[in-house]
Amino acid sequence: MDVQSFAADLSLTPGLDALRLFLHVAAATIWVGGMFVMLGLVPTARTLGPDAPKALARAFAKLSWPAFAVLVLTGFWNLAALHAESKSMSWNMVMGIKYLLVILTGLAAWLHGRASSKAAMGAWGSIAGISAVLALLAGVLLAG
Template identity: 40%
Template structure:
């Protein structure tokens, strides 16, 4: 059997966070038309419940991302790596900000822009994470 290391655990936790944050958003997008048909208040109730786990996934992503940055030697990385990392950190922040705007938004425009920004930035962060991992 291959060894399970601290690095393995860190990466697994990071992937778990991404599964909850990004995968949860995809699931919510898919379920939303059905939830809307249940009751007028149902989307808000489901969204509040989802937020309880989604923000935990986001926090896990940020925590394990910081943990990763603390243990790797970024000084040995190329300029392209640093640029990619900077863009990833930006889209991680934009994802959180977009979702927060979606949560507090009251207009359809705020809900749409916040939701779209939160989701697209989350997917971008996921892709850039794979690029950085190599």
């Protein structure tokens, strides 16, 4: 193999595609997976004192919100790389639903963090979690 052929095989596009997808999946793992981890940890945190769940939530927010930002940014990057205009109507409909779910999970998580009653915290937390899982499912459907 000559140098030019070798250089052509090392095109940056596959590397950037891998980076784009890795960042998106890693951010989704932190955002969605972290919600499940918090769901499991909060009952134990409550036994440690009345302020423990809030301290845990603040620590989680330091990871989850940057992950959410990466998720949104790489989502737009994915859309640009996939050329949505060349996709089917049903694919674009699922993509639109996914965007609505992403907006809903972000808004609900933000409201959950600002809720003052246990009922509101539970409701917004549930909406954030369910919409995050549904957005993840939509992403799997879009990937084929």
